[in-house]
Amino acid sequence: xxxxxxxxxxxxxGIGQExxxxxxxxxxxxxxxxxxxxxxxxxxGARRWHATGETLPDSVLEELKGHDAILLGAVGDPSVxxxxxxxxxxxxxxxxxxxxxxxxxxxLFPGVKSPLAGEPEIxxxxxxxxxxxxxxxxxxxxRTGTPQEVATEVSLNTAFGIERVVRDAYRRAAAxxxxxxxLVHKNNVLVHAxxxxxxxxxxxxxxxxxxxxDYLHVDAATIFLVTQPQRFDVIxxxxxxxxxxxxxxAAVTGGIGLAASGNINPSGEFPSMFEPxxxxxxxxxxxxxxxxxxxxLSVAMLLEHLGLTAEAARIEAAVAADLAERVDGPARxxxxxxxxxxxxxxx
Amino acid sequence: xxxxxxxxxxxxxGIGQExxxxxxxxxxxxxxxxxxxxxxxxxxGARRWHATGETLPDSVLEELKGHDAILLGAVGDPSVxxxxxxxxxxxxxxxxxxxxxxxxxxxLFPGVKSPLAGEPEIxxxxxxxxxxxxxxxxxxxxRTGTPQEVATEVSLNTAFGIERVVRDAYRRAAAxxxxxxxLVHKNNVLVHAxxxxxxxxxxxxxxxxxxxxDYLHVDAATIFLVTQPQRFDVIxxxxxxxxxxxxxxAAVTGGIGLAASGNINPSGEFPSMFEPxxxxxxxxxxxxxxxxxxxxLSVAMLLEHLGLTAEAARIEAAVAADLAERVDGPARxxxxxxxxxxxxxxx
Ligand SMILES: CC(C)[C@H](C(=O)O)[C@@H](O)C(=O)O
Ligand SMILES: CC(C)[C@H](C(=O)O)[C@@H](O)C(=O)O
Numbered sequence: 001x002x003x004x005x006x007x008x009x010x011x012x013x014g015i016g017q018e019x020x021x022x023x024x025x026x027x028x029x030x031x032x033x034x035x036x037x038x039x040x041x042x043x044x045g046a047r048r049w050h051a052t053g054e055t056l057p058d059s060v061l062e063e064l065k066g067h068d069a070i071l072l073g074a075v076g077d078p079s080v081x082x083x084x085x086x087x088x089x090x091x092x093x094x095x096x097x098x099x100x101x102x103x104x105x106x107x108l109f110p111g112v113k114s115p116l117a118g119e120p121e122i123x124x125x126x127x128x129x130x131x132x133x134x135x136x137x138x139x140x141x142x143r144t145g146t147p148q149e150v151a152t153e154v155s156l157n158t159a160f161g162i163e164r165v166v167r168d169a170y171r172r173a174a175a176x177x178x179x180x181x182x183l184v185h186k187n188n189v190l191v192h193a194x195x196x197x198x199x200x201x202x203x204x205x206x207x208x209x210x211x212x213x214d215y216l217h218v219d220a221a222t223i224f225l226v227t228q229p230q231r232f233d234v235i236x237x238x239x240x241x242x243x244x245x246x247x248x249x250a251a252v253t254g255g256i257g258l259a260a261s262g263n264i265n266p267s268g269e270f271p272s273m274f275e276p277x278x279x280x281x282x283x284x285x286x287x288x289x290x291x292x293x294x295x296x297l298s299v300a301m302l303l304e305h306l307g308l309t310a311e312a313a314r315i316e317a318a319v320a321a322d323l324a325e326r327v328d329g330p331a332r333x334x335x336x337x338x339x340x341x342x343x344x345x346x347x
Numbered sequence: 348x349x350x351x352x353x354x355x356x357x358x359x360x361g362i363g364q365e366x367x368x369x370x371x372x373x374x375x376x377x378x379x380x381x382x383x384x385x386x387x388x389x390x391x392g393a394r395r396w397h398a399t400g401e402t403l404p405d406s407v408l409e410e411l412k413g414h415d416a417i418l419l420g421a422v423g424d425p426s427v428x429x430x431x432x433x434x435x436x437x438x439x440x441x442x443x444x445x446x447x448x449x450x451x452x453x454x455l456f457p458g459v460k461s462p463l464a465g466e467p468e469i470x471x472x473x474x475x476x477x478x479x480x481x482x483x484x485x486x487x488x489x490r491t492g493t494p495q496e497v498a499t500e501v502s503l504n505t506a507f508g509i510e511r512v513v514r515d516a517y518r519r520a521a522a523x524x525x526x527x528x529x530l531v532h533k534n535n536v537l538v539h540a541x542x543x544x545x546x547x548x549x550x551x552x553x554x555x556x557x558x559x560x561d562y563l564h565v566d567a568a569t570i571f572l573v574t575q576p577q578r579f580d581v582i583x584x585x586x587x588x589x590x591x592x593x594x595x596x597a598a599v600t601g602g603i604g605l606a607a608s609g610n611i612n613p614s615g616e617f618p619s620m621f622e623p624x625x626x627x628x629x630x631x632x633x634x635x636x637x638x639x640x641x642x643x644l645s646v647a648m649l650l651e652h653l654g655l656t657a658e659a660a661r662i663e664a665a666v667a668a669d670l671a672e673r674v675d676g677p678a679r680x681x682x683x684x685x686x687x688x689x690x691x692x693x694x
Contacts, residue, residue: 076535082545083538091536115573117464134481134502139539149506151543155481159496186587188423189438191430192486196498198429219594226462226573226598240533244591247566251573 004036005306008067008271012045014280015290015334016073022292022338023071023299026318030303030311030345040067044089046077046280055088061096069302070273073295074280087137094130097270099263100161101168102130102242103301104277106232106249106259111324114252116226122253124232127169128242130263132161133193135239157193157238162200168266169236170208180212180233181205184221184241197238222248250277257290258323260297262305272305274298288333293319296341318344351383352653355414355618359392360432361627362637362681363420369639369685370418370646373665377650377658377692387414391436393424393627402435408443416649417620420642421627434484441477444617446610447508448515449477449589450648451624453579453596453606458671461599463573469600471579474516475589477610479508480540482586504540504585509547515613516583517555527559527580528552531568531588544585569595597624604637605670607644609652619652621645635680640666643688665691 009024011017027037042060049055064070070093075085093099108114108122138154166183173181183201187194198215205213216224218241224231225248237245250259259277276294284290300315318341332340356371358364374384389407396402411417417440422432441449455461455469485501513530520528530548534541545562552560563571565588571578572595584592597606606624623641631637647662665688679687 082535083542086535087538115463115465117462134500135536137538139502139537141539141543145546147506147510149543151504151539153481153502153504153537153540155486155500155502157498157500159494163494186590188429188433189482189587189590190486190500191434191484192488192498193500195430196488196496199492219590222569222591222595223598223603226595227602240536243533243536243566244569248569248573248595251570255574256570 002034002036004038005069006067007037007039008064008070009039009041010044010070010072010075011041012073012075012280013047013077014074014282014285016045016075016280018285018288018290018334019276019292019295020071020073022334022341023295025338026296026315026341026345027299027303029342030314031308032311035308045075045085046080049080049085055085056092064093064097065270067271068306069271071295071299071302072273072275074276074278076280077282091135091137093273094263097263097273098131098265099273100129100131100165101262101264101266102128102239103262103264104128104242104246104249104259106229106246106253108253109258109320109323111327112254112258114254116229116252120230122229124229124249125172125234126242126246126249127165127172127234127236128246129161129165129237129239131239132157133239155190155193155240157196159196159200162197163204166197166201166204166236167207169234170204170211173211173234174208176233178233179210182221182232182235183213183215184218184235184237184245185215186218186241187215188217193238201236218244221245225249225252246277256294258293258297260294260301262298262301264305272302274302274305288335290334292334292338293323296338314345315341349381349383351385352416353414354384354386355411355417356386356388357391357417357419357422358388359420359422359627360394360424361421361629361632363392363422363627365632365635365637365681366623366639366642367418367420369681369688370642372685373643373662373688373692374646374650376689377661378655379658382655392422392432393427396427396432402432403439408439411440411444412617414618415653416618418642418646418649419620419622421623421625423627424629438482438484440620441610444610444620445478445612446620447476447478447512448609448611448613449475449586450609450611451475451589451593451596451606453576453593453600455600456605456667456670458674459601459605461601463576463599467577469576471576471596472519472581473589473593473596474512474519474581474583475593476508476512476584476586478586479504480586502537502540502587504543506543506547509544510551513544513548513551513583514554516581517551517558520558520581521555523580525580526557529568529579529582530560530562531565531582531584531592532562533565533588534562535564540585548583565591568592572596572599593624603641605640605644607641607648609645609648611652619649621649621652635682637681639681639685640670643685661692662688
């Protein structure tokens with residue numbers, strides 16, 4: 001059987017270029033004979049914005065639709081005003097392609113140092129809603145620049161949008177050994193959105209009697225993430241809370257150098273996008289210092305999404321083995337880590 | 348000189364009663380001869396709501412105004428729908444009394460075990476805005492209970508409200524040895540509110556050239572709180588981010604059993620309110636197991652606010668000494684800890 005994956009690649013800014021190169025190397029090495037990757041690279045990010053003022057032209061958005069998946073490195077640079085690339089490129093992609101399941105595993109691999117004392121066992125996944133909530137960009141300012149200025153941000157939440165991501169999270173929980181799902185929100189303060197989430201969470205739960213559920217306010221969830229991270233199996237939460245919890249989750253599982261993510265459109269109507277959780281890290285860009293592991297793990301999520309489950313598992317195993325041996329090893333460059341992973345997945 | 352403090356006491360629910368009793372014992376013991384405390388206790392919380400349906404009657408709100416300060420234990424109980432007491436009592440007080448400076452120290456006392464490895468030095472304070480942002484309660488639902496339901500939450504932010512809390516935070520930073528102030532927001536996504544915060548933060552900063560500043564997105568701030576908590580001196584942030592960061596801060600500094608807070612109206616137009624960050628903990632209520640330290644430290648903040656600086660410092664020192672000796676000591680009851688602190692502040 002011969003198969004071809006049409007992959008759109010957005011290396012982006014800073015270390016994005018470097019880590020994506022390693023991700024593609026590992027992808028090439030892990031694929032079964034007969035499976036080809038056709039990559040198309042898209043030049044998007046700070047450089048293009050400076051040169052042309054464009055963040056994501058409609059024509060590029062159209063072209064991206066013709067791909068099976070997107071691999072993104074990182075976008076952003078201090079020279080670009082905050083929000084321009086985030087809203088104009090990254091979030092535009094997530095919203096345009098209806099990436100409502102923002103999937104972010106929080107796993108502490110053996111041998112990886114956590115900032116938490118006592119080496120807790122951590123293995124959960126956050127299902128972050130990706131197309132609603134405070135991220136919709138709805139809001140504005142009045143009397144801008146005056147002492148009477150008012151700024152609003154409107155969080156929009158729909159039963160439709162919540163139900164689909166909640167059901168996705170239940171399915172994932174049901175498929176895991178511990179079968180536990182935690183809803184995180186702040187329904188004692190954000191009563192309108194919070195109670196909608198809670199009602200839907202309870203109703204959909206009736207379809208999954210095998211899944212144990214609980215609820216935590218977001219503030220309490222941050223406490224448990226550092227005092228009892230092993231209590232979590234699957235977490236489902238809104239866009240903003242998911243953003244916060246997954247950075248914290250990355251921190252307690254060894255840092256954002258290891259944290260992968262998938263922006264998933266489960267129906268397949270639009271291509272899903274995979275990216276490391278970390279940013280473009282301009283301070284270390286171009287020096288071969290970036291850890292490509294988060295990108296490589298994002299490639300594994302990409303393969304999993306495309307049904308190449310065995311290949312995804314091989315990458316995960318290679319990363320686990322690499323991390324376990326890293327403990328007392330010398331520092332390695334971005335490409336040395338990539339090469340080591342290539343050897344492992346090919347071997 | 349004789350002086351009298353008119354103190355309104357709201358013990359509230361669960362362990363609220365127990366910890367407030369110890370707070371008042373320590374308060375009585377630390378005050379200089381000639382200073383009296385006239386306490387009026389207000390029965391508010393879950394019990395009253397069940398009995399009368401009232402959360403905070405207008406008449407009580409009126410009476411509370413006649414006090415120099417309010418000491419609150421904790422409110423809430425699983426038998427009350429989420430949001431009823433939070434919005435109807437706690438937040439109603441914070442908004443009615445314009446408690447715009449929600450002050451929350453994050454300090455790791457010597458001898459206290461942090462969940463973080465390596466015993467980092469942690470000593471910062473969070474200045475959380477208390478009367479705006481996503482907490483205003485502005486929002487609603489449409490087509491409630493149908494598959495077409497939409498729920499909104501509107502975050503309201505004013506130049507007036509931001510400027511006053513930002514200036515307060517600069518003043519506090521300027522008065523501390525390290526003179527460092529970090530703004531935390533999410534201005535790359537919540538661009539309207541975020542940029543208003545950022546602009547005001549930069550403008551007010553010109554009045555405080557001696558204060559070093561930086562900016563962090565809220566997600567990055569949670570990372571640093573566990574990987575590099577020593578980098579923080581004063582943090583200023585919005586109501587919701589402050590809620591999240593201060594629970595996390597409490598976790599890394601030894602738990603919410605130790606975290607104090609002040610809901611401060613700096614002008615003195617209305618009484619300020621002091622409360623432990625923890626909740627009513629119904630699971631351990633009535634068993635003498637609750638740690639009253641957070642309440643005792645809140646009493647210290649109350650005294651500081653009323654200008655009784657030496658007394659506040661005596662309580663802090665007593666708590667520090669008690670915590671340092673706790674390390675290998677036996678478990679003590681709520682009142683045993685209170686008694687130990689009474690002995691120390693009196694001695
Ligand atoms: C860069 C930013 C828009 C983004 C987000 O807030 O979602 C990032 O923090 C993330 O978590 O992917
Ligand atoms: C109980 C709740 C309304 C409150 C808040 O969200 O402010 C609490 O979490 C706190 O931090 O004081």
